[in-house]
Amino acid sequence: MRLRHIEIFHAVYEHGSISEAARALNVSQPSVSKVLRHAEDQLGYDLFRRTKGRLIPTEQAHELFAEVAEVYTSLSRLARTARNLGARKGGHLRIAVLPAIALAAAPRALARLCSQHPEVTSEITTLHSREMERGLHERECDVAIGFRPSRQHRLRHAQLGSVSMVLVAPRGRFGADDRPISMEALHEVPFIGLRDSGPLADAFVNELNRLEIAPREIVTSHTYYAALALVREGVGVTVTDEYTAAALSTPSLSCYRLEPDVQAPIYALALENSPSADLAGLFVEAVREVMAEYAAVRAGQGLNP
Secondary structure: OOHHHHHHHHHHHHHOOHHHHHHHHOOOHHHHHHHHHHHHHHHOOOOEEEEOOEEEEOHHHHHHHHHHHHHHHHHHHHHHHHHHHHHOOOOEEEEEEOHHHHOOHHHHHHHHHHHHOOOOEEEEEEOOHHHHHHHHHOOOOOEEEEOOOOOOOOEEEEEEEEEEEEEEEEOOOOOOOOOOEEHHHHOOOEEEEEOOOOHHHHHHHHHHHHHOOOOEEEEEEOOHHHHHHHHHOOOOEEEEEHHHHHHHOOOOEEEEEEEOOOEEEEEEEEEOOOOOHHHHHHHHHHHHHHHHHHHHHHHOOOOOO
């Protein structure tokens, strides 16, 4: 199928009639009918049955549409990218960040970059630390903010600060929010555990094991977001990074600092000699500033800057 065949077939399949497809594509009905017939001639089978003024997809059409939809999406993305390239005046930055900072710290840093450099365009996605080096090498992103420093010679890394784990519980479960809570208080407490949630969660589990503390794990969650939702439903208590706690905390929840403090460093990663190095540097500095603000609030025993 040629690209024009794909466009016409996709429109007719989606809208169910020649007239609606022509209207959606802003072309004439005879043009749509001609291209559709040509596509069927090339394929050697019918794509639609004509029934009472409607076009009913054949079984072959249903199967073909699954493939065509992917191609059509790629074509749409290509067209959008082509348009955006002409509109970019100050450069474009592709950012990958940890889920832990995607709700608060990264948006705040990106807002500062946009405010200070309104001509710059950007896109942001979330990746886990283990995926970031691949994303950089495959040119899916220009800069990544993750837990792990790079050990590859083609990547530059810089530590931006560190993030702490905090205890999240129903309001007042362990007293006033501004008091630190010993990890021993978690022994045999109903707990929403974490799995595959990254180095910070691993560090927390290691500290529990070192201190021989065993919360009573009722539910295991693979994300901090689901764990916090379970706390709101009264299932138990959990831990999360301070940024997620600040972004998702509600009046029904209390957030407590832990003793001992469980932390993990956060790094910026980028390819050496990247053409977007200057823009990446501006974003990295904005993230560093935001993290420093969180650290200052944490030092003052608060959790929500």
